[in-house]
Amino acid sequence: MNEYTYPILLGLVFGVITRIYMLRTDYRQYPTYLHGKIIHVALGFIAAGLGAVAVPSIMEQEFTAITFLTIAASQFRDVRNMERNTLTELDQFELVKRGNTYIEGVAIAFESRNYLVILTSFASTFAYLVWNVWAGILVGIISIFISKKLMSGGRLKDIVDIEYVKPRFDGAGLYVDNIYIMNIGLPARQEEVLKYGMGFVLKPKNFNVRSTIANLGQRQAILHDISTALGVYRDSGTPALVPLAKRDLDDGRIGIFVLPQEKDVEKAIAVIGQVPTLENAIRMPTESKANKKGKRLE
Amino acid sequence: MNLEKYILAVITTNPSKVTGGTAIFICETKQEMEQVAANLEAILDGIAHLISEDLYVIVKH
16 A cells, blocks of 8 residues: 555546446447446456556656556557457348448447546546545546546437428339338338338438438438337348438438337437437538638538 | 349239340239239348339349
């Protein structure tokens, strides 16, 4: 025991609390299993340790100890690779796939959460050593909230208006509103589709959003999330019952066609609203310098 | 080469409309055509698309 023991312990505790707090099992169903959780809590513990130990090492003028953090960085990049590989591997067996963009988003989140853990434990240990234990606890709690804020990205309901539209057939063509989805030939299949199918139209609120929701990965994420939350009426080898999202080329609206097990309009709209806007899908054409010329995009 | 879409079979009541290298099933009635299309759709894991009133194609997606 020395003067640094308690500060390091405090940092460690807050780091692990942050990791557990950010490790939620929600409708995305990942990580669902105990083993998955243990892996991430253990990595969070390592991250917390690194963050906490960094402060005393600076105070003892052991500046080379900071290079340890570079090891941490490569370690957590491996976490990202691990998550990406696992999810990509498992994605082939999903009835409605997550899609690579979504997987990449999840993998980035796992990596960045470990850095937030380092930040939290660093800050709380630092506050303990500079002021006192109460300051350490206070800074720790504030850091958890900051982490929470940094972790949560945008939601689809912030950028689009969601409207329920009953799917319809025009000949063999399936439509949601005026957006063509696909050709279903067999009358029996058509009945099935009308019985179980639900259609939604996502209307972008501005020009940036048009490009964001046009992204195929973002669309696949929407389909995956609805299918996870409301179930899916399909099996392998029934491509006619696959959920689809198609685009109205005129105004960038997206027509979503899904076949949920639970046909609840209100819940489905809520689920679509909760779909994260994927970092890799976000586009900002209005921020471009070229936008100052000609007609302004909004 | 990996083909994304491919016509696996054609089912028709009007043989004068189709020809070529794919499997063509010729049926007597519309009902028979629908039945054959439904069967083939299940067997081939494709989608039965209606091209015109007397012509179905099964497409692998």
